[in-house]
Amino acid sequence: xxxxxxxxxxxxxxxxxxxxxxxxxxxxxxxxxxxxxxxxxxxxxxxxxxxxxxxxxxxxxxxxxxxxxxxxxxxxxxxxxxxxxxxxxxxxxxxxxxxxxxxxxxxxxxxxxxxxxxxxxxxxxxxxxxxxxxxxxxxxxxxxxxxxxxxxxx
Numbered sequence: 712x713x714x715x716x717x718x719x720x721x722x723x724x725x726x727x728x729x730x731x732x733x734x735x736x737x738x739x740x741x742x743x744x745x746x747x748x749x750x751x752x753x754x755x756x757x758x759x760x761x762x763x764x765x766x767x768x769x770x771x772x773x774x775x776x777x778x779x780x781x782x783x784x785x786x787x788x789x790x791x792x793x794x795x796x797x798x799x800x801x802x803x804x805x806x807x808x809x810x811x812x813x814x815x816x817x818x819x820x821x822x823x824x825x826x827x828x829x830x831x832x833x834x835x836x837x838x839x840x841x842x843x844x845x846x847x848x849x850x851x852x853x854x855x856x857x858x859x860x861x862x863x864x865x
Contacts, residue, residue, distance in 0.1 A: 718768035781820035800828035
């Protein structure tokens with residue numbers, strides 16, 4: 712039986728490990744590429760934002776095995792006509808173990824994230840997606856925006 716539970720600070724090392732695993736898959740980074748610096752940065756970020764409740768993570772657990780995870784960051788931008796509070800939820804780190812995909816686990820994790828955002832009164836929810844994840848999000852009402860551009864600075 713799969714249980715979806717909210718992650719706590721006790722799960723910090725697990726969350727770091729799962730994020731690294733997710734990033735290796737999403738960014739196609741080989742397992743032999745070192746992640747020590749990233750692990751250190753992630754641990755610091757997650758500890759701070761879990762404590763401040765500006766990051767919430769959920770874990771899909773079956774027995775002792777973690778088979779999926781998800782996270783959502785909460786932040787504020789200047790208010791706009793379409794988002795008068797300025798509050799934004801950014802979904803990240805949606806990941807299900809490859810052998811457990813297409814079994815509703817991602818949907819259950821997404822439901823928890825959307826429920827959390829709704830409970831906080833947040834109307835604007837953003838995310839980046841892989842091609843594999845896109846059907847889940849479009850099925851849940853997410854739409855692509857053509858006007859967003861990204862530039863990575865040196």
